[in-house]
Amino acid sequence: SQTIHQWPATLVQPVGSPLSLECTVEGTSNPNLYWYRQAAGRGLQLLFYSVGIGQISSEVPQNLSASRPQDRQFILSSKKLLLSDSGFYLCAWSVREGQGANEQFFGPGTRLTVL
């Protein structure tokens, strides 16, 4: 069966510090991968998605970047965190092949607080 892992589960970082959040998927190959952010009391916002190693698409301009160094690894980074980067960060995956609507499977999330 497929599983998706995210770490850390919680993180408190000072403004201006770097960030690295990691997401890994097990039990599947060639997944589409996604990073979402949910600010307090708001809906989820798609930040990045990837259809393959080294292929990253950004949905909104921001202080963050994403990388996919391996097929089942997705990393979210920042060089200097802002207060507005606080939120609940979720990684998700879906199968790549096939047509139609592919279900997305979400990880447990990382709660980031920037002080």
Next chain:
Amino acid sequence: DAKTTQPNSMESNEEEPVHLPCNHSTISGTDYIHWYRQLPSQGPEYVIHGLTSNVNNRMASLAIAEDRKSSTLILHRATLRDAAVYYCILSSPTGANSKLTFGKGITLSVRP
């Protein structure tokens, strides 16, 4: 992206059916209708999706209007564990991508 509109909240009694409405008047012919739910402090969980015909699975049923401009998620017997934010989302897959745009959703409360 085509948008959906949902009520902000709804209350239900335990063990009674729940009908969660969603309007999507600008839906295109290739848009799928998805429903996800999110429990507090967790990531969203897939519930159901459909294109034109009504759909049933172990979690819920999805009733799609004939003109596809609205749909209803039906929970046949609400339990306390069904209390969550439910998102109705349209997605038009292009190639291998199926991006989801989450709105605010509808917050379902279930009374014991």
